[in-house]
Amino acid sequence: MTVNQNELLSALVDGELQGKELDDVLQLLNTNEQARRQLQRYQRTSDVLHDHGVSHHHIDLTDRISATLDDEVEFTTSSKNTAQIIAFPRQFWKQAASLAVAASIGALAVIGVMTQPQNQLVQVPQVASVEIETTPMIVATTGKRWTVEEQEVEERLNSYLVDHNEYAGASGVFSYARVVSYDMGQ
């Protein structure tokens, strides 16, 4: 690797290359494994400098906890719910289960100990229940706009959404409704 080649790779990461220089460095990357490794090093450095640390390269306990929680079976209800007059909210059970899982992987053992007696105390009273009809309702979502800060990111997501819509949905009738509804003016 020459000094000039290193400079070209650095400029590529910074987005400063055009024309022949860009073609030259791409050719270099296609043929030179050392150049590809060097580019990755520059890219990582750039990511760190711009606060874009890549999550795959460090150990993050929250990722493991999150992944484990994702595998947990969630309590679900059918459209006809059996509502108990005295019952703890669903969120409580989810939190209790979440804390138990966290304890199981050793991350929050102290909290696990604290949680244990509480779990044992929780007893849903066996009381009379009534069957209620639940009416489906539109839940609050984020609306017709991606939840991102930068316009460049938003445009890329929109472009991907157009491509994805070829394969989206069960019917094909309404595939592009999200695209045409996109709230660009906000």
Place this chain on the structure above:
Amino acid sequence: MRKVLQFVLSFSAILLSFNAVANTEAMQMLERMGVVAKQLNYDGIFSYQTGNKLQSIRIIHRADDQGEVERLISLNGVAREVIRTNDMVTCIYPEGKAVQENHRPLGRGFPTDLLRRLSSAVAYYQISFGQQERVASHHTQEIVATPIDNYRYGYSLWVDKDNDLLLQSDLLDEMGNVLETFSFSSVEMGLDIPEQSLKPEMQGNAMSWDRTEYGLSAAKPVSTQQSLWQVTWLPEGFNLVTQQNRFKARNGASIEQQVYSDGLSSVSIFFEKIRARHSHLHGSSKMGAANAFGTIMNAHFITVVGEVPARTVDKMGNSIRFNGAE
């Protein structure tokens, strides 16, 4: 006692067989719905609701020997149009970037294997008939698809009983809440649709066509090749259904798109080679019922997009591995 037991068992068997027949009929209706959506001419107005946002959209769809042409026009808010032909999607935005044209190398969605895809969905959804209701003055039959796990959403689909066109679609979370709704308020079917109805209205002084920004699509298909990327976790029943490579019109970056589906829900993963320093999504984002997850790996922007829960795109995105040379 023995006779009572025999009666109960027989009655249960009859109920089960009725249920199986109903499920089969619901599946058949779902299959017909998918075919009709591509073959029928229709012109109608539907609403798209997500959260507290409501959008009215006119849709004109024509199918003939030349293939499909479809035009969608937003009726409130900023005027926007999407025109879809056999090999091109044109998005017209009146402000800023006027026209975005995307070639579609592989054609319209899942063109040939719809029936097989729906058949494969049976294992991951409970498909059944729901209520009968009127939608846009048409008598419809509701088909309910309830997922087996929380990695995909459920559907309530109201299908015209006379010609099987989908007239209303609700996307449901695991609690049965509606995340978004598409619903026709009026629709005419089987009519002749003149060419003029499929041309964009926003031309001339109303807007400028910015073809240089996106060009007459510098996107060009490249041959499908073995991917260097591997998705090591997928929800049960999701399989790779298509993969395509192309070049981005604006900067020539190569993009690989992989589409995974369980038959009803689908997720696309985009691998875009970084050509210059750009910002990219890190973590999660959502728009309506669509969720996205983004990261950067091996000098590529990785983006997972789909109408599935956030946990699904996150988990798929975090399982991606690069198998090429370092």
